[in-house]
Each structure stands twice: as structure tokens, then as C-alpha cells.
Amino acid sequence: MAATTLDLRDVPPPERHPKIHDAFESLESGEALELVNDHDPKPLFYEMQAEVDSFDAEGYEVEQRGPTEFVARLPKK
Structure with a gap:
């Protein structure tokens, strides 16, 4: 499964969820963010x-x- 990586650690918290939703929206079915x-x-x-x-x-x-590093995989149907 293809994946697009988005590093949010340097993104201000109010900007994170809109950025995530935009990136997820651009994925094809079967891909993951x-x-x-x-x-x-x-x-x-x-x-x-x-x-x-x-x-x-x-x-x-x-x-x-790590203590401040989490990696999440959000797959798209």
C-alpha cells in the first residue's frame, strides 16, 4: 500500500487537522497517510x-x- 508521509511536529497545532484532512482527501483509494x-x-x-x-x-x-515521536497510518478505503 502506497503511503504519503506528513511530519506535523513543526506545524502549529491549529494548522494540523486542516493539513491532515487536505492530504487525506488527495489520496487514492487503497493509499494511506x-x-x-x-x-x-x-x-x-x-x-x-x-x-x-x-x-x-x-x-x-x-x-x-520515542517519547515525543508517534507514527500513525491512516488508510483510505
Whole structure:
């Protein structure tokens, strides 16, 4: 599965979710958006699950790689 990576660690918090939604929208079916973040993006998971029909919640994965590095994979149906 192809993935687009978006590193959000230097993006101001108010700009993160719009940037994520824009990047996710541009994906093709079967692709995924990989996010690098400074915290666990669990609230984003719930937001995507509730608001984005093409979000594959069952395929969602998150890995903590360090105290301030989380990598989440948001697949698109």
C-alpha cells in the first residue's frame, strides 16, 4: 500500500487537522497517510472515524517510536 508521509511536529497545532484532512482527501483509494506527530493522535482517529467515510478505521495503526515521536497510518478505503 502506497503511503504519503506528513511530519506535523513543526506545524502549529491549529494548522494540523486542516493539513491532515487536505492530504487525506488527495489520496487514492487503497493509499494511506502516514503522520509523524509529537503525541498520540487518538483524538484525530475518533474525528476521522466519525467524519470521513473513506477512512479505514480497521486498518489504522499507530507506533510510538520515542517519547515525543508517534507514527500513525491512516488508510483510505
